[in-house]
Amino acid sequence: MPSIPPRAPYAESPSRSRGRKFAEDLSKTRSAFARDRDRIIHTSAFRRLKEKTQVFVAHEGDHFRTRLTHSLEVAQIARSIATALGLDPDLAETVALAHDLGHPPFGHAGEDELQIQMQNYGGFDHNVQTFRVVTKLERRYPRFEGLNLTWETLEGVIKHNGPVADKLEKPSWRGIAEFDAQYDLRLSTWASAEAQVAALADDIAYNNHDVDDGVQAGLFTLEELRAVPLIGPQIEGAWADYPDCDPSIIRLEAVRRMIGAMVDDVMAETRRRVEQGGVKSPEDVRTLGQALISFSRDMAEDLSALRLFLMERMYRHWKVNRTRSQARRILAEMFQLFMAEPEVLPTEWYQRLQGRDEAGRARMICDYIAGMTDRYAIEEHRKLFHLEVWN
Incomplete structure (x- = not known):
């Protein structure tokens, strides 16, 4: 059984948390970040993710991923990577579970339409909506609106993909600017390593399950995927190892291997950046000037090629376009x-x-x-x- 790596010096710690906007007594049974995770899981917004989708609509089949199953997959990958890197797994898991709370129905089609309808009223952005959910719309406590999450979780929710200070002039981000004026989230810096792990886990999860869902939906075949970077070599390897295996099992084995390859790449590239950047504290992570948690250049190129294939064969497929239109x-x-x-x-x-x-x-x-x-x-x-x- 592999041993758990020691805590990295650049990891966040609940004992050093910057606290909450409204002070609360510490929990006797959970860390501050684990408490945030539990608050998110108990929200109405989290429960509704079970019938919100990304590509397909919920009634099209129970075997396709929903926002809920996707969030759980992201959380699992994020927790595993964070643990292996010596980061705080509760914080990584919490940001992962929260990252899709603001998505409207019908995936990106719904977001695009709400942006059109709201263009004269401040616009719509799903990341901003997620922040709005956890700071305002969820009403469960007598002393405050929202969930009163820790500073580190709020920071991760709004800037897990990188600094966002340049977005504050957008009408859709006005609410973030107003909140930040009262409770500084340092929007010009990078987020914690744990939040960055959640962002990369999102990329790993959705690219893999879109391949899986696309094959199951009949939009493309395993044979066609054999020529696609990243997933193709995994299919070849799985078939070489199990030549008589059922194609449905080969599909799952290839996806499993692709997840492993992407996780290994993130681990190696992150360790390289830690060494190169002399990262020794959480503050070093925020001021590094680039993401600490990242894919290598080769992996990023392969991932771009895979996304191009999915864009052409899945996201713009006429059946998907018809659903998006409706x-x-x-x-x-x-x-x-x-x-x-x-x-x-x-x-x-x-x-x-x-x-x-x-x-x-x-x-x-x-x-x-x-x-x-x-x-x-x-x-x-x-x-x-x-x-x-x-x-």
């Missing part, structure tokens, strides 16, 4: 109806609109729609636009 119409029609006739909103949401200007009403309507699952959005649209459902 999804965008559903959200556009609901948004426009709610703006024109807010009284058809559920009572709780209609009451929240009272006293707000047009932009404020649009933001609340956007919050309502963004929180929907795929199935709920489809059903709401049917009730609003098709009278026969009342017969």
